[in-house]
Amino acid sequence: MCRYTFNPFLKQNPDWTGKSFDFLRNSDMFEFHKSLEGYEATPLVSLPKIADTLGIKAVLVKDESFRFGINAFKALGASYAIYRFLKDRWEGQFAAPFNERSFSDPAVLEKLGSFTFCAATDGNHGRAVAWTAKKLKQSAVIFMPSDTVQARIDSIRSEGAEVLIIDGTFDDCVRTAGQQAKEKGWFEIADTAYEGYMTIPSWVLNGYSTLFREMENEINLNEGPQIDFVFLQAGVGAFAAAGASYYTQRYGKHRPKLICAEPLEAAGFLDSIDFGEGSPIAAKGKMETIMAGLNCGIPSLAAWPILKDSIELFLAISDDYAEDAMRQFAASGVISGEAGASGLAALLALMKDPALADARKKIGIGEHSRVLLVSTEGDTDPENYQKIVRND
Ligand SMILES: Cc1ncc(COP(=O)(O)O)c(C=O)c1O
Numbered sequence: 063m064c065r066y067t068f069n070p071f072l073k074q075n076p077d078w079t080g081k082s083f084d085f086l087r088n089s090d091m092f093e094f095h096k097s098l099e100g101y102e103a104t105p106l107v108s109l110p111k112i113a114d115t116l117g118i119k120a121v122l123v124k125d126e127s128f129r130f131g132i133n134a135f136k137a138l139g140a141s142y143a144i145y146r147f148l149k150d151r152w153e154g155q156f157a158a159p160f161n162e163r164s165f166s167d168p169a170v171l172e173k174l175g176s177f178t179f180c181a182a183t184d185g186n187h188g189r190a191v192a193w194t195a196k197k198l199k200q201s202a203v204i205f206m207p208s209d210t211v212q213a214r215i216d217s218i219r220s221e222g223a224e225v226l227i228i229d230g231t232f233d234d235c236v237r238t239a240g241q242q243a244k245e246k247g248w249f250e251i252a253d254t255a256y257e258g259y260m261t262i263p264s265w266v267l268n269g270y271s272t273l274f275r276e277m278e279n280e281i282n283l284n285e286g287p288q289i290d291f292v293f294l295q296a297g298v299g300a301f302a303a304a305g306a307s308y309y310t311q312r313y314g315k316h317r318p319k320l321i322c323a324e325p326l327e328a329a330g331f332l333d334s335i336d337f338g339e340g341s342p343i344a345a346k347g348k349m350e351t352i353m354a355g356l357n358c359g360i361p362s363l364a365a366w367p368i369l370k371d372s373i374e375l376f377l378a379i380s381d382d383y384a385e386d387a388m389r390q391f392a393a394s395g396v397i398s399g400e401a402g403a404s405g406l407a408a409l410l411a412l413m414k415d416p417a418l419a420d421a422r423k424k425i426g427i428g429e430h431s432r433v434l435l436v437s438t439e440g441d442t443d444p445e446n447y448q449k450i451v452r453n454d
Pocket of ligand 1: 184298300302354438439
């Protein structure tokens, strides 16, 4: 099953010059990430078999399961946000510059004092915050919804963080993390922006841009993009907005066509486009999906205006497409988890689902098309991954 909407708000040349878009002018993310221990660009892999089966020219996937050894792209956002947070504090306190080297200098950190960072997560962002805190020898408290699988809890605890389970959804965890941060003097590193809390999530979004920047000499060329369609999966939308702003700022109206993929039961962006009259609203679905990383109901206020201006097609898919995509990735040697495979899931739906025949035609995908996907995670729930891939 799927649902889609061509974006009636789409702008060929979005105007992102206003103050609320200032963060899009940040440009030190790539240099920062390159300075981190263990940094390596993740592989970009061509999948000719999948392209052949779908009748398109090329499918490329950026495999983020290799990112910093934590099996998902998310450390790019949390590390950059915490870097900027510390930089602000240092420069405010000592009126002296703080750069990438300061971030890994124990003497600098000692002078700054100690911090407890907190965040809500359905898995990967929490692990990324915990991973960064551990690197800096600081503490982290991570809030997770009650339907979280044990493997995701364990991987966050393995980074030394405290995990608190909340009886509710991801969005309830976001509220609790914000409240607890205020009460306990912790520092919230959320990946989603809400009224009164915009700066840190904007830095998280900035951080994700590194993965698109890494491809600059391969498919993102000065003379024009070597791809025609980019599929961007959305939970709170920070990842999709990082990709959408990267391509829009780089190529303007000549950008590849951008397609936003969401779970059918947690389609906050598609529902906002369809029913929000130009404003973000909470997803109307049941908030039940195997694509755990995308099981977020409320769009991030930092991501919303970017996606509203630049996404061509919003597409929501059922879990069976994600399972199929995981198997197809596995057959091509890419280990991709439920949310990780959702971009391919949306591509499979677009190319195969009879209900999408008109959408296929209207967007113009076909034998000459080159498609970029991002597998945003590996097997973050290994047991379920094996079950799905083996088709048990
Ligand atoms: C694997 C994976 N892919 C994609 C996303 C979506 O990112 P965002 O919440 O920024 O939309 C997430 C979010 O947790 C994720 O874990």
